[in-house]
Amino acid sequence: MNGRTSAAGSRSEARPSRQINIVLRSNETSLAAVPERDIPVSPVVPGQQGLYQEIQKELDQLVGLEQIKELIYEIYALLQIARMRSEAGLLSGGHVFHMIFKGNPGTGKTTVARIVAKLFQKMGVLSKGHLVEVERADLVGEYIGHTAQKTRDLIKKALGGILFIDEAYSLARGGEKDFGKEAIDTLVKAMEDHKNQFVLILAGYSDEIDFFMSSNPGLHSRFPIQMEFPDYNLDQLFQITELMVKERDYILMPQSMSKLRDHLQSEKENRRHAFSNARYVRNLIEKGIRNQAVRLLNQYVTGNPGKLELMTLRPEDFRMGT
Structure with a gap:
């Protein structure tokens, strides 16, 4: 199911009645602590109060993943409060929403990415909310300069949505002379050049993703949201x-x-x-x-x-x- 799993069960009560806790459990980093520059939060159009019920309905169709569902609600809550602060004349700031999805195959990573893209589009973070799913072969070329162009083309395709790179760690496997490094450098640059226009999600096995993040000193701080996708029991x-x-x-x-x-x-x-x-x-x-x-x-x-x-x-x- 490439992580495309449906599940039974739905919750009848809306989440907004519960306490809000804007803390990322995975790396103990507060979203609100992210520097005030990257993706701005746009005002939500009237009638968006029922948006999360639509998102929650999709999440409830997923088996397990309770901590993932909690984190997505936290992101929604942050966006809603940012809108309210803006309407009250307070600084609402911008936030970094680039993410790391860690876990074995078939644990729902791609499905969750699509739901996040929909949430961001509805909340005004992304203009289109589409998902561009790629892997190493789509990014890495055969000669110097080819990789950078292929990567830029895919980034351009993802503008307004999410660029989802599965098995992202494979970009760092070949060492300094491998063209994967060129793809990494191009991605890092694009995160600055198009910081308001797309979200980058890197996905893969937990240990290998950690190795990948250490391959470039500029990577780790750019991904404040990390989600752990456990194996199903x-x-x-x-x-x-x-x-x-x-x-x-x-x-x-x-x-x-x-x-x-x-x-x-x-x-x-x-x-x-x-x-x-x-x-x-x-x-x-x-x-x-x-x-x-x-x-x-x-x-x-x-x-x-x-x-x-x-x-x-x-x-x-x-x-x-x-």
Whole structure:
């Protein structure tokens, strides 16, 4: 799901009734402490009071990620209070909203980035609110000067929205002579040249992102917002499984549910490399759907299966390891 995970459950009460705490838990840096220069906060148009209910509805569809949801609310609260301060004749200042998303694959990073882009667009921080998702191959060229031009072109495409760089640490893997360094330098310059026009989000594994940040002394201070995306636990993974099946108009037999749950538990406990979370679940479900299609065609040589049979995923449709 590339982090594109839906989840059940919604909250009936609006968040604005709760206490506001504008502190970034990940690095203990207050958003309000950011120097007063980067992205300005534009006045919110009338009728925006119900905006967060729309954002919250999208967040509530995500399984887990409670700390991420809290942080997004803090950003919303900051923007609302900045608007109120401006209307009261007080300095509202500008704030840096460039971010680091840390976590294994399939933990919701891209989905959250899209929600943040929508929030920023609605709140007047970004003019368009679109997401441009790239990786090393999109940024790094084949000769000196090529990388800088490719990176500038993508930055231009992202103006008014968010530039989301997945596996951003790969830009620093090649050392001083690698063209990835040229991409990093171009990004740092663009954060100054276009500081009011786009938000940069760097995403990847936690340890590797930390290494990447140390590769350029000017990087760390430019990303005051850091979000940790934890792996899903077994219950959350199975909740994601059920939702993915339901979204595709399929149902799982009880035996299929038991088989999938046992397999997911085994994968989490025994996998040597980073578990790909919801992405792994999505691949598992899609493979099962393909196996079901083959089974039904072989079973119904003449005539068509009934609606319930077309919807049902049986245990034999999930052939693990094949």
